[in-house]
Amino acid sequence: MQRFDFEDACIKCAICVTACPVYRVDQQFPGPKALGPDWYRRFQAGDDEAMDHVNDCTFCQLCEDACPVGVPIAHLIAEHKQHAPKSTRLMLRDYLLTHPQWLAMAPGLVKLPKPLGVPFGVSATTQWPSPSPIKRSYRQRKVQPDKNKPRVGIFVDCFTRGFDSETLTGAMAVLERLGFAPVALPAASHCCGAAAYASGLLGEAERTAEVTYRALRRGAAHLEAIVTLNATCDDTLRIEWPRYFGLELATPIVPFVEFVLDHASPGFFSQLRANHQDEVLYTHATCRSKVARGEGSLMSLIERASEQMPRILEINCCGAAGSYAFKSEHTEVAKALGRRASEVIDGPGIILTDSGTCAIHLEELTGHRTLHPARWMAAQLEHSAVLR
Amino acid sequence: MTGNAIVIGRGPAGLLGASLLRQRGYEVTVIADGQGTLAMWAGDFSFIRAPGAFETFPIQRSLTHWLGAFGDVVGLFANFGVALERFDEKVVARTVTATGNLRPTFLVPSWQYASLEPEDLIIVGVDGLADSIVEAQAANYRAQTGRQAIEVRLARPSGWDESWGAIRFASYLDTDAGLTWLRQELIKGLRSCPRDLAVIVPQIVGLERTTYLLGRLSEDAGRTVREFPLLSPSVGGVRIRDRWEQLLRRDGVHFISGHVVKVTPAATVTTADGRSFAGDYVLLATGGVLGGGARVTVDGAIIDELVNREIGQMHSINDLDRVGHDEIDCLGSGRVLAIGRALGGWNPNRDHNGGAMVVGSVRMALGMIEEDTRAAL
Numbered sequence: 001m002q003r004f005d006f007e008d009a010c011i012k013c014a015i016c017v018t019a020c021p022v023y024r025v026d027q028q029f030p031g032p033k034a035l036g037p038d039w040y041r042r043f044q045a046g047d048d049e050a051m052d053h054v055n056d057c058t059f060c061q062l063c064e065d066a067c068p069v070g071v072p073i074a075h076l077i078a079e080h081k082q083h084a085p086k087s088t089r090l091m092l093r094d095y096l097l098t099h100p101q102w103l104a105m106a107p108g109l110v111k112l113p114k115p116l117g118v119p120f121g122v123s124a125t126t127q128w129p130s131p132s133p134i135k136r137s138y139r140q141r142k143v144q145p146d147k148n149k150p151r152v153g154i155f156v157d158c159f160t161r162g163f164d165s166e167t168l169t170g171a172m173a174v175l176e177r178l179g180f181a182p183v184a185l186p187a188a189s190h191c192c193g194a195a196a197y198a199s200g201l202l203g204e205a206e207r208t209a210e211v212t213y214r215a216l217r218r219g220a221a222h223l224e225a226i227v228t229l230n231a232t233c234d235d236t237l238r239i240e241w242p243r244y245f246g247l248e249l250a251t252p253i254v255p256f257v258e259f260v261l262d263h264a265s266p267g268f269f270s271q272l273r274a275n276h277q278d279e280v281l282y283t284h285a286t287c288r289s290k291v292a293r294g295e296g297s298l299m300s301l302i303e304r305a306s307e308q309m310p311r312i313l314e315i316n317c318c319g320a321a322g323s324y325a326f327k328s329e330h331t332e333v334a335k336a337l338g339r340r341a342s343e344v345i346d347g348p349g350i351i352l353t354d355s356g357t358c359a360i361h362l363e364e365l366t367g368h369r370t371l372h373p374a375r376w377m378a379a380q381l382e383h384s385a386v387l388r
Numbered sequence: 389m390t391g392n393a394i395v396i397g398r399g400p401a402g403l404l405g406a407s408l409l410r411q412r413g414y415e416v417t418v419i420a421d422g423q424g425t426l427a428m429w430a431g432d433f434s435f436i437r438a439p440g441a442f443e444t445f446p447i448q449r450s451l452t453h454w455l456g457a458f459g460d461v462v463g464l465f466a467n468f469g470v471a472l473e474r475f476d477e478k479v480v481a482r483t484v485t486a487t488g489n490l491r492p493t494f495l496v497p498s499w500q501y502a503s504l505e506p507e508d509l510i511i512v513g514v515d516g517l518a519d520s521i522v523e524a525q526a527a528n529y530r531a532q533t534g535r536q537a538i539e540v541r542l543a544r545p546s547g548w549d550e551s552w553g554a555i556r557f558a559s560y561l562d563t564d565a566g567l568t569w570l571r572q573e574l575i576k577g578l579r580s581c582p583r584d585l586a587v588i589v590p591q592i593v594g595l596e597r598t599t600y601l602l603g604r605l606s607e608d609a610g611r612t613v614r615e616f617p618l619l620s621p622s623v624g625g626v627r628i629r630d631r632w633e634q635l636l637r638r639d640g641v642h643f644i645s646g647h648v649v650k651v652t653p654a655a656t657v658t659t660a661d662g663r664s665f666a667g668d669y670v671l672l673a674t675g676g677v678l679g680g681g682a683r684v685t686v687d688g689a690i691i692d693e694l695v696n697r698e699i700g701q702m703h704s705i706n707d708l709d710r711v712g713h714d715e716i717d718c719l720g721s722g723r724v725l726a727i728g729r730a731l732g733g734w735n736p737n738r739d740h741n742g743g744a745m746v747v748g749s750v751r752m753a754l755g756m757i758e759e760d761t762r763a764a765l
Contacts (some may be wrong), residue, residue, distance in 0.1 A: 009686065014621045017555055018427040018629075024559045024595075030551040065645060066423030238661070258663075296417060296642025303640075312637045 003244075006070040008044070010037035016073050019066035021287075021317035022058060025336040029056050032063035036073035039080050050084040056333065057081070058321035059198035060287035061235075075244070081200025093120040097323040098199045099208070101191040104162035107131035123331040127364035129356070132165035149181040152259070153219065153226040153251070156184050157233040158191050159356035167356070167371070170378030171229055171256055177381060178263045183223065186215035192236040193245075195322050206245050209236075213247040220251045227259045229372060231289030231354045232322065239292060255293060256374055257301050257354060264304075272305040272380045279369075281306055282345060284313040284353040284362065287321075298373065302352060305377060313351060313362075314344045320361035338365035352376055390414060391761075394657050394665055396648050397673030399424030401728030401746045403632050405671040407464055408754050410639050417665060418636070419657060421647040425675070426629035430591065430617030431470075432483055432502075433458055433495035433743035457747050458495045468635040470628055471498040471599075479504050484511075484588060484616045486519055488528030488537075495743070497624060499598050501588045501614035506533035510581050510611075512574070512589040516544035516552055519618040520590040538581055542573040557592035558623045561601060566594075570601075571608050578609055591615040591623045598627060648674075655723040668723065669757050671750075675728035722760050725753040 016032040017023055023031040035054050054077065063073040086094070096102070103109060110128040118124050152175060160168050168184060175182040193209035196202075216237075220226055226249065228234035238253040254262075283302050285295035295312060302310040319337030324330050338361050341351075351370040353359050363370040390413040395406045398420040406416045455476065462472045472495050475481040482490040483502040488511075496502045509529065513522025526537035544552075545560065546569075552560075560566035570593075578587065587609055594601045605613040617624055637643065646659030651672065657665045684690055690700040727749045736742035 006686075013428060014553070014555075015423050015425075015427050017553065018621045018626045019423055023555065027547050027556065027560060028549070028551075031553075031556075034551060068422045068425075290643075291645060294419075294642070294644035294646065295637075296644045299637075299640075299642055309640070314634055314637070 004072045004075065007040060007072055007076060008037075009069045010041075010071050011069055013068065015066050015068060016063035016071075019062045019316075021060065021062065021319075021337055022056060022333060026053075026056060026333050029053050029333075032057070032073045032077065035080055036063065036076040037071050040076045043080075043083075048083050050080060054080045054084050055086075055200070056330065058287075058317055058319070058324050060317045060321060061291045062287055062316060065291040078197055078200050078202060082202060084200070089119065090121050093117075093122060093327070094199050094201070095204075097122075097326060098196040098201055098204060099191060100158035100162075100195050100323070101189040101208075104158040104189045107162035110163075118328070121328045123326050123328045126325045126331055126334065127360055128326075129159070129163040129360045132161075132163055146181045149179060150224045151181045151183055151222060153183050153185045153216075153223045154256075155192075155216070155226050155228045155233060155237065155253075156186070157228070157230040157356075158189065158195075160229055161189055164356045164359075164372065164375075167229060167375045170372070170376075171227070171374035173378045173381065174260060174374055175227065178260065178268065180224075180263075182227075183219070185219040185226070186212065187219065188215065190215050192233045192241075194232045194236040194240075197236070197240070198322055198324070209241055209245050209247055213241065213245075213249070216249060220249060223251050225252045225254045225259065227254055227256050229256050229354070229374060230356065231255065231286045231292065235288045235292040255289070255297070255354065257297050258293065260377070261297060261301050261304075269304045272377060273307045275380045275383045277306060277308065277350075277380075278348065280345075280347060280349040281308065281310040282313040282349050282351045282368075283310050283373075284315070284318065284341075284351055284358065286353060286355040286358050287317045289354050298352070298354060301373060305380065310352075313341055313353075315340045318353075318358050318362050318365075320355070320357045322357055325357070325361055334361065335365060338362060342366040342368075350376070391668035392417070392666070393669045393671065394419060394655070394667040395671045395673055396420070396651070396657065397424060397675070397728065398422075398633070398643070399673060399675060399728065400426055400429065400743070401675060401750055402671070402673035403629075403636065404461075404464075404746055404750045405673055405727050405753065406636055406641050407632075408750060409669075409671075409757075410636070410641055412754070414668075416636075416641045417644055417667070418641060419644045419646055419648055419659065419665065421645070424629070426625045426632075427622060428620035428625060429742065430500065430622045430624040431497045431628050432491070432493045432500060432617070433461070433747070434491060434493040434741055454744065454748075455494065457751055460751075461495065461747055465497075465628070465632075468631040470631060472496065473498055473502065475502075475504070482506065484509070484529065486521075486525060486590070486616060486618050488525040488530075488532065490532060491740075497628070499593065499602055499615050499627075500591070500624065501586065501616055503586075506535050508536035508538075508585050510538045510540055510578065510585050510587045511616075512540045512542060512577065512587060514542045514544070514557070514590055514592070516548045517554065517557060517590055517592065517618075519554060536585075538585065540577040540581065540587075542570075542577055545569045553621075554590070554592050554618050554623050555595075555621060555626065557590075558595045558626075561592060561594045562596050567601060567604065571605065574605060574613075575608055578611075583610060585611065587611050587613045588616045589613060591617050595623060595627055595630070651724055653724060669760075670724045671753060672724065672726045673728045674726075722756065725756060727753045 020032050022029045057077045061074040172182045190212035193205035196205035234255045241247040283298045285298045319334035325334035349368050352373045359370040393409045393414040395402050395418045409416050465472050480492045481502045483493050511526045513520045522539045526539045529537045649660045650658040655667050655670045684702050688702045689698045
């Protein structure tokens, strides 16, 4: 059992239940209070039987954010998941899905026919991403970083590495424009451990984190900051590594959105605004971004970067939740959550979101172009349209 | 007057403060560490020790003044689609609680039942909804009012299991299957009941399409169907919270998630993860779920969240009733103001008038800001 603070502090107010997106759409889901603190008290008393549906939690952590007394609800549910019985084939599937760093090394695997995954519980209908068209191009760049400029790292998360290198090159272009010398790290494909933690594979999450920590520490020594592109990885590196695994990097971890807000000049924003945009811009801060930092930062950034007033996509969780939507037993809930997004968009729009998996999920369910703000900003700077 | 304002906390006081500041042209950032207490409040504004209770309110105002203040709230709530019914100063309306008591009120959401005089009622209970014990509720209502209360019980829906609370029922009723279940059960249940009585149902009639659903049910029943509030978490409060926050976001209010560890008299705010924010004014809406700005630690110490000092020991839940602030705890410069429950000896835990507390203190803080801005000119 991990060391928690306030794990037994539940006052049974059930505000967490009112914040849970899955509870609203899945009538069998017992909700965060029952699966987290209520289960934990029984567990402490010696009853380690898991409840049905515990694995239907997306680990979005909105419950934890809502809790007035700081109970680590989602993390107690992750503990609970460890006790849920699972068939060998689902264990195999989850083991693979919770190592996205492997998929990032061989993204072409997603092109295999979908029916192959069905016997292993992989969703036959959830949209898979396409491998990055310009994979590894960021490593082929021959230009040495300018020694006179402050160096910042960009944490290349698994999704970006395997499927969205345009976002990485976009982020690098933006940071260069802001006067920094960006470095992509770590050099090889490593995962922060979030996917394993979300699936209740806590030991695996810790081992994965330790390996990545060592890889990052080597490259991060002389960096001003490590900029993250994915909100879940951001929260995992900055908050969960030190809190649950005792892994603390000396370099500050900063979400891309906030880094730009902190360092961009008014001139930079007027360059972005110069490229006229017809579509309405919707911002969707992912759940983990809402929990750790709040959705206001992404909104502030796009307000400054766009001549039109952006709108917040009025949904809680889109249902993608990392590997959640790729598991066949979650397809329906993931779609029910994501469909709410299409209900709130009433015209041509582009959705900007700080997670690659949320982006493909939202794009599939809404039919609207969905991309990372870094990629959108880079396109604005180049005066190019963001094409399909 | 324009400038930047920071509101700490996103309960009723925080959201009201943010709304009124935004209306006055401020750029508003709401920083909060939790969801806030709106889900624990059904949405009625009351002075429970009526009549004349308002006279003992720490902010001395006439009832006419209070009703005027509530009038502003009516306009605000209408902006996000919640109609509030207001009663004038000559009468005291009463709403019925889940235990069958009458609660005096001045303002209720239109989905909630209230009447000027106690009347004969049909009270609906739902099997499998733990908060609604219709026999006890009806018996108490009869004892309290001397009026008739006809009990009607609805069978639980087919997908029901033990995890179903009010929020689950409400989500279910937002689906067509849920509406069909409630319509069929209600028509069946009301078949042998007199036609001219109002019907009250537990507060489970949807989170998103409540007005539509109650309209359909009233049509089916041939009588007015309204809700009575249940224990928290309150479906009514969640409806208000979700709509209110959505309106604020649309109006350009920025929501930041973080635990505030430092507020200075110069109106700067620092969070535990090291972010800092600066405004012209800071509103501390940090009352907290336990009320009175109090947090109870594991060892039973009651901590004043506003100034982070121990103000007592809790041995039983009633001890919270004795805890409150003796003075308005601003940080000296007039740029940091406390709103919500943490104010002047006021104790909504004891007096059940948190709604009035919120409205009164937020309006007072806004008045102080206006004065401060005028003085600066």
